[in-house]
Amino acid sequence: xxxxxxxxxxxxxxxxxxxxxxxxxxxxxxxxxxxxxxxxxxxxxxxxxxxxxxxxxxxxxxxxxxxxxxxxxxxxxxxxxxxxxxxxxxxxxxxxxxxxxxxxxxxxxxxxxxxxxxxxxxxxxxxxxxxxxxxxxxxxxxxxxxxxxxxxxxxxxxxxxxxxxxxxxxxxxxxxxxxxxxxxxxxxxxxxxxxxxxxxxxxxxxxxxxxxxxxxxxx
Amino acid sequence: xxxxxxxxxxxxxxxxxxxxxxxxxxxxxxxxxxxxxxxxxxxxxxxxxxxxxxxxxxxxxxxxxxxxxxxxxxxxxxxxxxxxxxxxxxxxxxxxxxxxxxxxxxxxxxxxxxxxxxxxxxxxxxxxxxxxxxxxxxxxxxxxxxxxxxxxxxxxxxxxxxxxxxxxxxxxxxxxxxxxxxxxxxxxxxxxxxxxxxxxxxxxxxxxxxxxxxxxxxxxxxxxxxxxxxxxxxxxxxxxxxxxxxxxxxxxxxxxxxxxxxxxxxxxxxxxxxxxxxxxxxxxxxxxxxxxxxxxxxxxxxxxxxxxxxxxxxxxxxxxxxxxxxxxxxxxxxxxxxxxxxxxxxxxxxxxxxxxxxxxxxxxxxxxxxxxxxxxxxxxxxxxxxxxxxxxxxxxxxxxxxxxxxxxxxxxxxxxxxxxxxxxxxxxxxxxxxxxxxxxxxxxxxxxxxxxxxxxxxxxxxxxxxxxxxxxxxxxxxxxxxxxxxxxxxxxxxxxxxxxxxxxxxxxxxxxxxxxxxxxxxxxxxxxxxxxxxxxxxxxxxxxxxxxxxxxxxxxxxxxxxxxxxxxxxxxxxxxxxxxxxxxxxxxxxxxxxxxxxxxxxxxxxxxxxxxxxxxxxxxxxxxxxxxxxxxxxxxxxxxxxxxxxxxxxxxxxxxxxxxx
Numbered sequence: 099x100x101x102x103x104x105x106x107x108x109x110x111x112x113x114x115x116x117x118x119x120x121x122x123x124x125x126x127x128x129x130x131x132x133x134x135x136x137x138x139x140x141x142x143x144x145x146x147x148x149x150x151x152x153x154x155x156x157x158x159x160x161x162x163x164x165x166x167x168x169x170x171x172x173x174x175x176x177x178x179x180x181x182x183x184x185x186x187x188x189x190x191x192x193x194x195x196x197x198x199x200x201x202x203x204x205x206x207x208x209x210x211x212x213x214x215x216x217x218x219x220x221x222x223x224x225x226x227x228x229x230x231x232x233x234x235x236x237x238x239x240x241x242x243x244x245x246x247x248x249x250x251x252x253x254x255x256x257x258x259x260x261x262x263x264x265x266x267x268x269x270x271x272x273x274x275x276x277x278x279x280x281x282x283x284x285x286x287x288x289x290x291x292x293x294x295x296x297x298x299x300x301x302x303x304x305x306x307x308x309x310x311x312x313x314x315x316x317x
Numbered sequence: 318x319x320x321x322x323x324x325x326x327x328x329x330x331x332x333x334x335x336x337x338x339x340x341x342x343x344x345x346x347x348x349x350x351x352x353x354x355x356x357x358x359x360x361x362x363x364x365x366x367x368x369x370x371x372x373x374x375x376x377x378x379x380x381x382x383x384x385x386x387x388x389x390x391x392x393x394x395x396x397x398x399x400x401x402x403x404x405x406x407x408x409x410x411x412x413x414x415x416x417x418x419x420x421x422x423x424x425x426x427x428x429x430x431x432x433x434x435x436x437x438x439x440x441x442x443x444x445x446x447x448x449x450x451x452x453x454x455x456x457x458x459x460x461x462x463x464x465x466x467x468x469x470x471x472x473x474x475x476x477x478x479x480x481x482x483x484x485x486x487x488x489x490x491x492x493x494x495x496x497x498x499x500x501x502x503x504x505x506x507x508x509x510x511x512x513x514x515x516x517x518x519x520x521x522x523x524x525x526x527x528x529x530x531x532x533x534x535x536x537x538x539x540x541x542x543x544x545x546x547x548x549x550x551x552x553x554x555x556x557x558x559x560x561x562x563x564x565x566x567x568x569x570x571x572x573x574x575x576x577x578x579x580x581x582x583x584x585x586x587x588x589x590x591x592x593x594x595x596x597x598x599x600x601x602x603x604x605x606x607x608x609x610x611x612x613x614x615x616x617x618x619x620x621x622x623x624x625x626x627x628x629x630x631x632x633x634x635x636x637x638x639x640x641x642x643x644x645x646x647x648x649x650x651x652x653x654x655x656x657x658x659x660x661x662x663x664x665x666x667x668x669x670x671x672x673x674x675x676x677x678x679x680x681x682x683x684x685x686x687x688x689x690x691x692x693x694x695x696x697x698x699x700x701x702x703x704x705x706x707x708x709x710x711x712x713x714x715x716x717x718x719x720x721x722x723x724x725x726x727x728x729x730x731x732x733x734x735x736x737x738x739x740x741x742x743x744x745x746x747x748x749x750x751x752x753x754x755x756x757x758x759x760x761x762x763x764x765x766x767x768x769x770x771x772x773x774x775x776x777x778x779x780x781x782x783x784x785x786x787x788x789x790x791x792x793x794x795x796x797x798x799x800x801x802x803x804x805x806x807x808x809x810x811x812x813x814x815x816x817x818x819x820x821x822x823x824x825x826x827x828x829x830x831x832x833x834x835x836x837x838x839x840x841x842x843x844x845x846x847x848x849x850x851x852x853x854x855x856x857x858x859x860x861x862x863x864x865x866x867x868x869x870x871x872x873x874x875x876x877x878x879x880x881x882x883x884x885x886x887x888x889x890x891x892x893x894x895x896x897x898x899x900x901x902x903x904x905x906x907x908x909x910x911x912x913x914x915x916x917x918x919x920x921x922x923x924x925x926x927x928x929x930x931x932x933x934x935x936x937x938x939x940x941x942x943x944x945x946x947x948x949x950x951x952x953x954x955x956x957x958x959x960x961x962x963x964x965x966x967x968x969x970x971x972x973x974x975x976x977x978x
Contacts (some may be wrong), residue, residue: 108801114808152851154797165492181800183827203823225845268841269848271856 168195389529514661574625581618835877898922
């Protein structure tokens with residue numbers, strides 16, 4: 099049996115999403131929450147396999163729930179479900195450990211397909227997100243005043259991962275890139291997953307380092 | 318005639334005095350050069366026992382002969398008397414000249430009559446104006462020739478005109494000179510040594526010289542220049558410089574040494590004026606007292622100058638020195654005029670020692686500080702000290718030579734040099750101050766402009782921030798309220814048409830928000846986004862998609878608004894292709910043509926029938942596409958034909974499209 103967390107503040111949309119999830123995973127157990135606080139309570143109580151998280155919520159951002167899941171249940175796949183398609187909103191969620199995103203207003207069939215893909219380990223990646231990821235790692239690879247590498251393992255992208263990102267940024271779809279690089283669809287998906295993972299690992303290390311510098315850790 | 322010539326040849330001749338020594342070798346008038354030690358010893362020895370009147374033979378040029386030589390008179394008859402003419406009845410005493418009263422008649426204030434006789438061949442034969450030259454006479458004199466008053470040096474009674482430092486040249490009118498013996502009477506008034514502070518102002522008469530005016534005149538002029546003109550010039554210089562420095566130091570209290578130096582210079586100029594200022598409205602006692610009262614003031618100024626210049630300040634001295642300025646005149650007053658010289662000499666020595674000590678202190682400080690001004694200042698002070706010493710010795714020993722005069726000039730000259738040095742330092746300090754001032758101003762200007770710049774940036778940033786925040790708020794509101802409602806419609810509406818409309822509205826809203834909040838987009842990034850959307854949409858619709866972008870690097874940017882509008886146009890075009898064209902293939906090409914962005918959407922569908930072109934426009938959204946292109950100063954052309962498909966040609970000027978709308 100599969101445990102799924104559904105965090106969405108609008109009741110109608112929540113119901114709609116719930117029915118959609120039931121369609122994809124007929125034997126799933128769905129725990130619904132309308133607020134960040136409730137969701138965090140559920141996270142500490144139940145072990146989830148999948149979490150669908152809205153970002154803009156009455157009492158905070160879904161990013162916190164994504165981060166909490168990443169912290170306490172690393173195996174859980176977090177998926178952001180939002181009406182924000184811009185990387186300004188999505189990128190923090192991805193850094194916090196989200197494994198993909200779904201735009202809410204899309205047609206039901208499309209969302210079903212995406213959800214299936216994500217659960218099978220094929221997260222989506224838009225050009226603007228790809229650019230953000232590249233910019234993030236490019237900034238990290240620059241020599242930093244304080245030697246972060248000595249404290250945290252330096253996370254960097256491989257040549258292949260960068261190649262994939264570059265092509266996504268140019269607007270090529272993942273299947274197209276697979277053809278171009280003569281790689282299977284699964285390999286490409288693995289690259290994308292790896293990119294998301296590295297983004298999260300690097301962000302977490304960065305956050306830890308930042309916290310240390312601020313004096314929250316240490317002593 | 319021959320006889321006289323013979324007579325004049327040597328000092329051996331009775332009654333004839335010929336002084337072979339050059340006049341320029343002036344010696345002290347009243348003490349040194351006792352007769353009997355010089356080459357004229359023989360004649361003077363004779364003169365001493367000579368019967369009166371004392372005769373003086375002169376070698377004069379007769380009938381165009383060679384010019385006569387002047388003679389120096391080293392002895393005279395002298396009578397102490399205040400009578401109107403040489404007291405013939407009194408028994409005169411023969412004195413050596415120079416006659417220093419402090420030695421020959423201590424305690425006497427004169428007046429003393431001197432008589433000298435000389436013989437000439439008569440004015441006609443003489444052919445040249447004769448003159449009497451007196452190097453020193455103190456304090457004043459009257460000269461009579463054969464009983465006739467020839468010259469008076471000024472007032473003969475208190476306040477007596479001070480001629481001590483003024484050489485005298487008195488022409489002897491030919492009309493008064495008789496052939497043969499002539500009588501020259503000189504009445505001298507003066508003061509005993511005890512009543513004057515300086516030996517140079519004690520009563521007495523130097524040796525006389527009688528000779529042709531033309532010969533004595535240069536000697537007189539030289540002596541006068543040294544004794545009178547130079548001190549005058551020095552006084553004027555010191556007065557000007559001192560006054561200037563005083564004001565400079567007074568205005569700038571941190572440079573108090575300048576004020577003291579100025580006071581010293583002015584004071585010195587005043588004291589120096591006693592050398593050439595003959596008539597004062599006070600009698601001797603008062604003027605001597607005033608002069609002596611000046612000395613402690615000078616010492617004060619000098620000592621304070623040296624100490625302050627060495628950056629040293631003593632509270633004790635600040636009190637003691639002014640006190641001394643009161644003590645000195647008070648002690649002189651108490652002692653009375655009879656003991657003036659004694660006390661003045663004491664004070665003079667005491668003040669000189671104080672000043673020397675201050676100079677030594679100053680030089681030691683400078684030496685330890687290793688300043689560059691040590692050597693010049695040491696030299697100047699050394700010379701001044703030596704000059705003071707010479708002056709002191711000449712006072713004390715009563716020697717008066719050229720060295721005395723040189724020393725007397727050297728001190729003020731050194732002072733002028735010190736003054737120049739101080740001015741130079743001051744000038745340099747001023748220059749440095751001005752430079753640093755200018756630098757400071759420059760720095761302030763820079764800092765100010767920097768602050769202004771920063772402030773402008775901050776203000777701009779603030780405005781941007783506020784605007785940004787406001788835009789974000791609006792965007793968030795749109796998302797949260799409108800977005801949520803549209804979303805609900807999308808997923809709850811029974812009607813597929815309403816659902817689709819709501820979805821489109823949601824997309825529109827998102828684009829609007831993006832146009833509202835977005836930053837300029839790199840053209841290359843925009844193309845990536847467009848490609849991803851267009852290709853995936855076409856593929857989903859089962860239409861073969863072909864996308865072409867320029868191979869070269871794109872550096873242009875699009876404003877958020879232009880990006881959003883272009884996205885809409887492109888989206889609409891693709892929607893048309895998917896919904897209406899029935900095409901199996903669609904190619905989209907982006908290119909830069911003459912600085913314009915050109916997007917070509919070409920499908921192989923059925924095209925838009927000509928006759929229904931206008932009617933189709935609304936449904937196909939052609940009008941809104943054209944409208945949007947127009948807003949961006951571009952154009953959107955639609956070409957269509959049966960079997961040809963549809964070509965939508967969008968042209969946007971990049972340079973203007975990138976401007977914020």
